Amino acid sequence: KKLLLLPGDGIGPEVTAVSRRLLAALALDIEVSEGLFGGASIDAHGVPLADAVKAQALASDAVLMGAVGGPQWAAQDYDKRPEAGLLQLRAAMDVFANLRPARCFAALADASSLKPELVAGLDILFVRELVGGVYFGQPRGIETLPNGERRGFNTQSYTSSEIRRVARVAFELARGRGGRVCSVEKANVMESGLLWREEVSALHAADYPDVALSHMYADNCAMQLAKWPAQFDVILTDNLFGDILSDLAGMLTGSLGMLPSAALGAADAPGLYEPIHGSAPDIAGLGLANPCASVLSLAMALRHSLGEPGAAARVEAAVEAALDAGARTRDLGGTLSTEAMGDAILAGV
Amino acid sequence: KKLLLLPGDGIGPEVTAVSRRLLAALALDIEVSEGLFGGASIDAHGVPLADAVKAQALASDAVLMGAVGGPQWAAQDYDKRPEAGLLQLRAAMDVFANLRPARCFAALADASSLKPELVAGLDILFVRELVGGVYFGQPRGIETLPNGERRGFNTQSYTSSEIRRVARVAFELARGRGGRVCSVEKANVMESGLLWREEVSALHAADYPDVALSHMYADNCAMQLAKWPAQFDVILTDNLFGDILSDLAGMLTGSLGMLPSAALGAADAPGLYEPIHGSAPDIAGLGLANPCASVLSLAMALRHSLGEPGAAARVEAAVEAALDAGARTRDLGGTLSTEAMGDAILAGV
Numbered sequence: 146k147k148l149l150l151l152p153g154d155g156i157g158p159e160v161t162a163v164s165r166r167l168l169a170a171l172a173l174d175i176e177v178s179e180g181l182f183g184g185a186s187i188d189a190h191g192v193p194l195a196d197a198v199k200a201q202a203l204a205s206d207a208v209l210m211g212a213v214g215g216p217q218w219a220a221q222d223y224d225k226r227p228e229a230g231l232l233q234l235r236a237a238m239d240v241f242a243n244l245r246p247a248r249c250f251a252a253l254a255d256a257s258s259l260k261p262e263l264v265a266g267l268d269i270l271f272v273r274e275l276v277g278g279v280y281f282g283q284p285r286g287i288e289t290l291p292n293g294e295r296r297g298f299n300t301q302s303y304t305s306s307e308i309r310r311v312a313r314v315a316f317e318l319a320r321g322r323g324g325r326v327c328s329v330e331k332a333n334v335m336e337s338g339l340l341w342r343e344e345v346s347a348l349h350a351a352d353y354p355d356v357a358l359s360h361m362y363a364d365n366c367a368m369q370l371a372k373w374p375a376q377f378d379v380i381l382t383d384n385l386f387g388d389i390l391s392d393l394a395g396m397l398t399g400s401l402g403m404l405p406s407a408a409l410g411a412a413d414a415p416g417l418y419e420p421i422h423g424s425a426p427d428i429a430g431l432g433l434a435n436p437c438a439s440v441l442s443l444a445m446a447l448r449h450s451l452g453e454p455g456a457a458a459r460v461e462a463a464v465e466a467a468l469d470a471g472a473r474t475r476d477l478g479g480t481l482s483t484e485a486m487g488d489a490i491l492a493g494v
Numbered sequence: 495k496k497l498l499l500l501p502g503d504g505i506g507p508e509v510t511a512v513s514r515r516l517l518a519a520l521a522l523d524i525e526v527s528e529g530l531f532g533g534a535s536i537d538a539h540g541v542p543l544a545d546a547v548k549a550q551a552l553a554s555d556a557v558l559m560g561a562v563g564g565p566q567w568a569a570q571d572y573d574k575r576p577e578a579g580l581l582q583l584r585a586a587m588d589v590f591a592n593l594r595p596a597r598c599f600a601a602l603a604d605a606s607s608l609k610p611e612l613v614a615g616l617d618i619l620f621v622r623e624l625v626g627g628v629y630f631g632q633p634r635g636i637e638t639l640p641n642g643e644r645r646g647f648n649t650q651s652y653t654s655s656e657i658r659r660v661a662r663v664a665f666e667l668a669r670g671r672g673g674r675v676c677s678v679e680k681a682n683v684m685e686s687g688l689l690w691r692e693e694v695s696a697l698h699a700a701d702y703p704d705v706a707l708s709h710m711y712a713d714n715c716a717m718q719l720a721k722w723p724a725q726f727d728v729i730l731t732d733n734l735f736g737d738i739l740s741d742l743a744g745m746l747t748g749s750l751g752m753l754p755s756a757a758l759g760a761a762d763a764p765g766l767y768e769p770i771h772g773s774a775p776d777i778a779g780l781g782l783a784n785p786c787a788s789v790l791s792l793a794m795a796l797r798h799s800l801g802e803p804g805a806a807a808r809v810e811a812a813v814e815a816a817l818d819a820g821a822r823t824r825d826l827g828g829t830l831s832t833e834a835m836g837d838a839i840l841a842g843v
């Protein structure tokens with residue numbers, strides 16, 4: 146099996162280095178390579194995603210990304226920024242189903258801004274559509290109008306099959322968990338949301354009558370997450386709402402630096418794994434970043450793409466054990482460096 | 495001065511009745527009338543906003559709405575639902591700046607799901623663009639593709655002047671408060687967000703250099719609101735992000751039933767005032783709804799559109815006094831009916 150590491154920018158290289166050490170310690174039969182991505186690739190090649198790296202990603206079984214972006218690349222042309230490279234990679238890999246668990250680790254229940262009784266045992270799984278919607282819809286751009294004004298525009302667009310394929314993933318995953326899917330859109334003001342609701346309902350009626358399906362508007366979902374997050378099992382939503390709501394839910398667990406993600410495509414296609422957190426330019430290079438999100442993303446890669454569910458469970462248990470033993474980086478209120486936190490995890494595998 | 499009441503659907507009539515009683519008690523020189531709106535108008539006239547009601551709204555100084563919508567009207571044609579009537583009214587009145595205060599009442603600090611120290615004294619003002627963006631952009635709809643699939647699509651669209659006029663409101667209001675504006679978009683993935691950022695920055699540099707301006711992506715803003723809401727003063731954002739983020743922030747104050755809003759247009763044009771909460775069909779007619787959001791929306795109308803800032807302050811003080819005296823409807827953990835809560839407020843004006 147082949148794993149491609151794309152450390153990227155900011156704290157990406159630091160946290161990915163810990164995952165790399167962990168992989169070595171696991172001594173699995175996995176071929177690991179590394180590539181330039183995002184701002185790091187812009188600096189070397191002038192583009193955030195070089196064709197060779199794209200080809201390498203497509204020829205791998207899994208890609209583990211660090212993070213992309215930073216102020217030094219903000220002035221790039223719109224489709225040459227680090228973030229554009231990430232969107233290009235997601236699209237090229239066609240990883241349409243983004244799994245984002247928002248789980249509260251027992252040892253970290255106090256770290257949440259929510260009252261502890263509201264987050265204890267919290268375990269939500271977001272299934273976010275990742276290669277469609279307003280991130281990718283055409284037409285888009287900034288134009289100058291006849292009256293001299295400018296107009297910025299983007300297109301939110303979903304087809305029946307785009308909706309159904311990601312909904313199917315949510316229903317399948319719900320069967321292995323709490324058996325409940327909440328589908329989120331703004332069907333009351335957007336026709337794209339209305340189609341979303343209709344297609345999800347039709348697929349549910351046809352193939353998943355055993356799963357409990359509910360529908361919620363995105364504004365209400367944001368409120369409900371803030372009020373009583375434990376009411377949710379699987380939340381299915383589109384690219385833009387999924388971006389906002391999964392970040393919100395992640396923060397409610399008190400530990401953004403803990404949260405991994407997996408982006409999956411067709412059954413035998415490679416998966417893309419990334420921490421939820423960004424490149425955090427303010428602390429890049431200081432050895433302060435929490436490597437857990439990267440390490441847990443690696444665990445998801447081991448489970449979903451690399452045929453190593455046993456190793457995945459070992460990694461997850463090692464993270465949990467390190468936390469239980471009191472290991473904490475700065476974001477968790479502790480003083481451990483990225484590397485020292487890595488040592489604490491490594492000690493448990 | 496003229497005030498039009500549009501009680502609408504669900505709990506709308508119950509909460510608006512309390513505002514009406516309060517108005518009578520204040521004995522101001524205001525001509526009050528009432529109209530049908532939303533589902534109530536559909537039942538009577540087949541449309542959610544009749545032309546006569548629209549004309550009456552435009553001829554008033556302020557409109558106080560209750561709430562619209564309910565399951566019994568869900569099967570209406572898309573542009574004949576109660577929600578469509580609300581969008582039509584907002585557009586007809588051209589109320590582009592939606593002021594949504596998210597304030598934590600001292601007596602209610604415990605009601606929040608956030609730890610009390612994070613919400614004490616919380617006072618954020620959202621300025622949400624209300625008559626543009628993806629709620630209104632063309633083209634939009636659901637079409638059948640040649641391959642038989644359906645496609646749902648909407649257009650996010652903003653022009654320079656649409657952005658600048660609402661940004662100006664945010665900057666002006668910031669001057670009378672904490673002097674800080676945080677502008678929120680997804681400029682990293684949407685050109686409409688990039689234009690938003692550029693126009694807000696240009697207006698700031700030209701006319702408001704004394705106000706502190708920052709920019710934040712919408713996903714990060716959702717996280718920051720959940721982590722440490724007190725960092726914000728004025729949040730300026732578009733129609734869709736404003737819908738989601740202001741509901742989130744409102745819930746963080748622990749008291750959605752407390753939150754008013756004002757939608758303002760040109761200087762001498764009528765304003766539209768509404769509680770943030772919806773029609774709550776599940777408790778409609780039971781006398782359980784909290785009337786405070788409607789009463790506080792009335793206070794905003796008295797201040798911004800009806801030339802009665804003194805009366806506005808009296809109403810707000812009466813709500814605060816009732817809370818301090820322990821008056822609580824069910825949503826606040828109490829047992830008072832809508833009417834009894836109204837009595838408690840009336841006792842203080």
Ligand SMILES: CC(C)[C@H](C(=O)O)[C@@H](O)C(=O)O
Pocket residue numbers: 228231388682683713
């Ligand atoms: C960096 C950005 C393009 C990205 C997104 O919006 O999808 C990020 O916020 C995420 O959620 O992975």
Ligand SMILES: CC(C)[C@H](C(=O)O)[C@@H](O)C(=O)O
Pocket residue numbers: 333334364577580737
């Ligand atoms: C009812 C709905 C159309 C409305 C909106 O999305 O604007 C509501 O959620 C609000 O925030 O006032």
